[in-house]
Amino acid sequence: MHERCLDQNLPDLVQRIHDQLLPGLRLHSADPHDPVRVLSLRQPWRSLGSGNYAAVLNHPHHPDLVVKVYAPGRAGWEQEAEVYRRIGTHPSFTQCFHVGEGYLVLGRLHGTTFYDCLRKGIPIPPGAIADIDAGLAYAVSRGLHGNDVHGRNVMVHQERGLIADISDFLEPQPCRAWQDLRWAYHTVYRPLIAPLGLRVPGPVLDGVRRSYRLYRRLRAWGEAAGPPARLG
Ligand SMILES: Nc1ncnc2c1ncn2[C@@H]1O[C@H](COP(=O)(O)OP(=O)(O)OP(=O)(O)O)[C@@H](O)[C@H]1O
Numbered sequence: 001m002h003e004r005c006l007d008q009n010l011p012d013l014v015q016r017i018h019d020q021l022l023p024g025l026r027l028h029s030a031d032p033h034d035p036v037r038v039l040s041l042r043q044p045w046r047s048l049g050s051g052n053y054a055a056v057l058n059h060p061h062h063p064d065l066v067v068k069v070y071a072p073g074r075a076g077w078e079q080e081a082e083v084y085r086r087i088g089t090h091p092s093f094t095q096c097f098h099v100g101e102g103y104l105v106l107g108r109l110h111g112t113t114f115y116d117c118l119r120k121g122i123p124i125p126p127g128a129i130a131d132i133d134a135g136l137a138y139a140v141s142r143g144l145h146g147n148d149v150h151g152r153n154v155m156v157h158q159e160r161g162l163i164a165d166i167s168d169f170l171e172p173q174p175c176r177a178w179q180d181l182r183w184a185y186h187t188v189y190r191p192l193i194a195p196l197g198l199r200v201p202g203p204v205l206d207g208v209r210r211s212y213r214l215y216r217r218l219r220a221w222g223e224a225a226g227p228p229a230r231l232g
Pocket residue numbers: 048049050051052053054055056066068094106107108109110113148152153164165166167
């Protein structure tokens with residue numbers, strides 16, 4: 001898009017996206033709170049992960065680039081492109097190299113999401129938390145908001161923390177996701193999960209994710225209702 005792309009073959013990738021990937025791709029997003037399902041994908045494309053809005057795909061001839069394709073009916077690719085434009089270059093983030101209708105070409109991050117670290121028992125070092133804090137402070141300095149920074153949107157790579165998904169950073173309303181995740185890291189992960197090397201099964205993590213969403217909704221209602229009326 002605006003940065004120099006390390007992959008000299010970016011035009012080839014864009015051609016492949018239009019000739020092979022998009023015509024053979026079927027994405028299904030039943031609910032905006034659950035990950036997009038990849039129903040069909042042409043060889044040799046591979047899926048690297050899905051969020052609630054988009055799937056992230058990779059072609060073996062372009063190992064350092066990914067294509068983030070938004071599911072039908074899920075908006076946001078233009079806003080995400082704008083966020084990457086404002087972020088520019090910073091070690092906590094990847095870069096956007098091309099924007100097409102409904103998709104972005106991003107630099108590939110070779111890390112593991114916090115969510116997968118918990119599932120697989122991969123350590124999350126405290127320095128990764130500090131890196132993400134630094135990345136978020138930088139984003140704020142660029143007029144952005146650290147929104148929706150949850151366990152599937154942050155990664156660890158070689159002990160460093162990365163923010164993999166900045167699609168909601170134009171949203172100005174306050175979001176406590178990262179604050180709460182950081183709290184859970186210091187209160188539950190460091191004293192309990194890390195020393196015992198525990199692996200947390202996916203269904204348990206999904207249960208925590210759903211409970212947390214409910215908790216956030218209840219808290220938002222509580223805040224909207226204001227303090228309880230004084231008795232007497
Ligand atoms: N640049 C990247 N390199 C490698 N893998 C990535 C990259 N970006 C995202 N991923 C993987 O794809 C998954 C989905 O991507 P992403 O979080 O950007 O989608 P989303 O639909 O915007 O998510 P959300 O539900 O948080 O809005 C991530 O959890 C991560 O596993």
